[in-house]
Amino acid sequence: MKKIVVLFCLFPFLADAQGKLNKFHVVDSLSGKAVPSVSVTLVRARLSINTEKDGIFMIPGNLASLRDTIILYAQNYKPNQLLTRQLNGRDTLRLTKFAIDFKSKPAKYNNDTLLNSYRKQDIVHYAGVNTGTAKFEYLQLAQQFYTSKPGTILKSIKLNRLAFGLDVSEYTWTHLVHLDVTKFRIRIYDIDPITHGPGRDLCNKVIEESKSVGSQVSINLKKYNIIIPNTSFFVAIEWIRDFYNAGYSVAYDQDGEITRDINYRPALGISAITGKALNIWALNFNREWKPFTYFMPFGTDLAMSAIIAY
Structure with a gap:
């Protein structure tokens, strides 16, 4: 059955978000074709979800009375930011592609280097899961890597995730109950010369991982010919916030009551x-990159390594 993404459909409705369903199509500004997997974010309400391949989403309620900002974003496109009241009376929203030239020539490299080595058996903490005291409200997490020289090529990455779902019952402790399936995207960024966080994309191809099983995921990137121009770069996980990746996180509140919140897979391991x-950066709902300090002082890196060639 075809699913239509309704913003708020997996969340509690806003007080005035009732009645009419406002349907929108997100299309390419030149071709008029649907833009798939668009990240749709309401900044003030702190809600975000991805569209399906048809680029359709819905917002319930009277748009003229909503006081929020909506941000539409897809890889290789310029973000489109609007006030929700500006959507009133519209049914089509257009995104414009970046004019990016990725014509780097393949080169021969004789040596490999492993960056950010870690041991999977030492991982006990995971990012991306809501807790009883804090919700995970980020669109991407990025690991920063450092190289000894510019002009290297990124060959592959490896990361660890929480592969099993959690369950809680009143009779047992929290226990692993099922293998979590997930899909996510890999983003490769240059360092921004001003913020020193993630900057421009270094690959214009969509890299989506959906076939891996188990807790450790290895991704071969050779075919993308990703050249690292500087001595630092970022590899980010982009959450696809849709029905496929949606689940529940379970936690206890201060009164000992069980709380269940919508959570999106995958949960990323933190290196021991x-x-x-600190080498972890997070992209918030305002699409701002900030250092990810949640696991400090010890959680300085994701459980993610990379192999570069030079």
Whole structure:
């Protein structure tokens, strides 16, 4: 059965978000074709979800009375930011592609280097899961890597995730009950010279992982010929916030009551190796990159490694 994404459909409705369903198509500004998997975010309400391949989503309620900002974003497109009241009376929203030139020539490399090595058996903490005291409200997490010279090529990455879903009952402790399936996207960024966080994309191809099983995921990136122009770069996981990836996180509140919140897979491992500097960055609902300090002082890196060639 075809699913139509209704913003708020997996969340409690806003007080005035009732009655009419406002349907929108997100299309390419030149071709008029649907833009798939668009990230649709309401900033003030702190809600975000991805469209299906048809680029359709819905918002319930009277748009003229909503006081929020909506941000539409898809890889290789310029973000489109609007006030929700500006959507009133519209049914089509257009995104414009970036004019990016990725004509780097393949080169021969003789040496490999492993960056950010870790041991999977030491991983005990995971990012991306709501807790009793804090919700995970980020669209991407990025690991920063450092190289000894510019002009290297990114060959592959490896990461660890929480592969099993959790369940809680009044009779047992929390226990692993099923293998979690997931899909997510890989984004490769250059370093921003001003913020020193993630900057421009270094690959214009959509890299989506959906076939891996188990807790450790290895992704071969050779065919993308991703050249690292500087001595630092970022590899980010982009959450696809849709029905397929949706689940529940379970936690206890201060009164000992069980709470269930919508959560999106995957949950990313935190490396048990403590570094001297924080190397994790997070993209919030305002589409701002900020250092991810939740696991500090010891959680300086994601359980993610990379192999570069030079």
